[in-house]
Amino acid sequence: MKDVLIIGGGPIGIACALECKKRNWNYLIIEKGALTNSLFNYPKNMTFFSTSEKLEIDDIPFISKNPKPNRDEALEYYRRVATSNNININLFETVTTISKEHNYFKVSTDKHEYETKKIILATGFYDIPNLLNIPGEDLPKVTHYYKEAHPYAMQDIVVVGASNSSVDAALEIYRKGGNVTMIIRGEAIGERVKYWVRPDIINRIKEGSINAYFNSEITEIKTKELTFKSPEGLKTIPNDFVIALTGYKPNFDLLNQIGIALSNDDKKLPEYDKDTMETNIQGVYLAGVICGGMETHKWFIENSRIHAKQIAKHIESTLAV
Template sequence: MIEKDIIIIGAGPIGIACALECKKRHWDYAVIEKGALTNSLFNYPRNMTFFSTSEKLEIDDIPFISTNPKPNRDEALEYYRRVATSNKLHINLYETVNAIKKDGERFSISTRKNNYVSKKVIICTGFYDIPKLLNIPGEELPKVTHYYKEAHNYALQNVVVIGASNSAVDAALEIWRKGGHVTMVVRGENIGERVKYWVRPDIVNRIEEGSIKAYFNSEVIKIDGNTIDIQTPDRLITLDNDYVVALTGYLPNFEILKDSGITLSEDEKQIPSYNPETMESNIKGLYLAGVICGGNETHKWFIENSRIHAKIIANHIANNSN
């Protein structure tokens, strides 16, 4: 049994920010992460550029120096890695949390490697690990992926990109520029308004000129080995297809919240219960930080507007310590 003052679950940017706050206050803490350091960022596309500028991605006033107007994935990985290593933060990687249970005034946290006991727990697990499934025939085929890394393997292939978010637009443009034959399938009537402002005109122009085919107000209803069926407003069409890149969004890990006793809103948003002034959930001593606070509204919280959660939580813990 390992005893700590605070257990932080998730080693993304917000988890790192929470660890820095603990270190400054000389609290005995540990960060537990089921994957790599900043696992969500690590799994982003290799050529991804952030919407935010570097200063908005900084944590604890540690400068983030970028050679670009907006930093890319590799620069962000380097920044957060250096913050974690130079500050000698206590982070346990590749350790999955199985359960969080409150026992009296303390919490028991079990993982696949260890058992912990702590006075406080902070959950900041993000949302990138569970894709929103299409729930259609053929989705389980090897040619279907819910993640996009790079374009090279799609060159000279017939590729359907499902979605109209930033990730879907970036993937469609990159694959087309690397020689893939790209078709986009979009449930809405247009490319999403939240798409990066310097990218949106590019995809709109490529669609208008016919370089990338797009079916709006449409849905994929079936995927076969060599074809794909799309229901358009006019008719059902079948296209030759080699790969499907379904970038339809991701979900937070609601199970770990519910199993720990945190209540979720009963509507489709499933927003967890917490006090925005303290970030404490309905379970005393159990805090939420980062994008997990938005439930299914994963567009609500980002690094730049949730990094303050770490200080809010630390101040509340400090002001209410016995």
């Protein structure tokens, strides 16, 4: 019987594990991918918005050679935190079912079954993309993730979206020799785009180096072209690859399976106590980005790392009873 089972091995899951370790609880992290799987799947050249001290967990120093750390530095930091503290974690193991049995929970994965007194869900939101739901989206040329620019050199590329990830992809691919077109549902580049990058993309669009269609949506993707709806009507352009960076969403199926209440609007906000992070299901806690439901821009490592201490404090009071 585990005291605490943590689902998700990202930075916040690791922070929760460190709090469990301090209290000598019998805990385990279950992570369906690699350690900090979401960070691992970020673009190779990604730079964080925050400085390194805001990404630290448990007051363990994060030393970066850059004013703002990049993906590789973050992977190295969280890996060293996990390994030097010998956290208990099972990687590449996927939770399939969770059920409550009297005063404990049964958790089944694709490899094992567990019993635990408490569950912390720190599953993030990066694993399930928001689909366009249009003909041709299942073609091999379409991806909802961006890793690096090299494969797109000398190709006709459409980048969908105007967020940080879309802008970074468009600029990198343009500078590696790709012919980039951005198709953007809104009327402008997103206001939350990193302040040192936003002027760059706006200027590249103004000078015509990157094509951009605002207030537009793709209607169909074909092997060598795509069609989109614009204020000027339907347009068809040559196309080799589509990078649809339209955002991601939490695993709501898992939340529903446990019985966690969600708001009835498009935000799908999960119900939890903001002081203890406990959900409407006693003994189940939320930590990190998953707290925001579809509002995935509200929680980051910087402002959710405190969740670990909040949860541990409450669990400590209940386990002592």
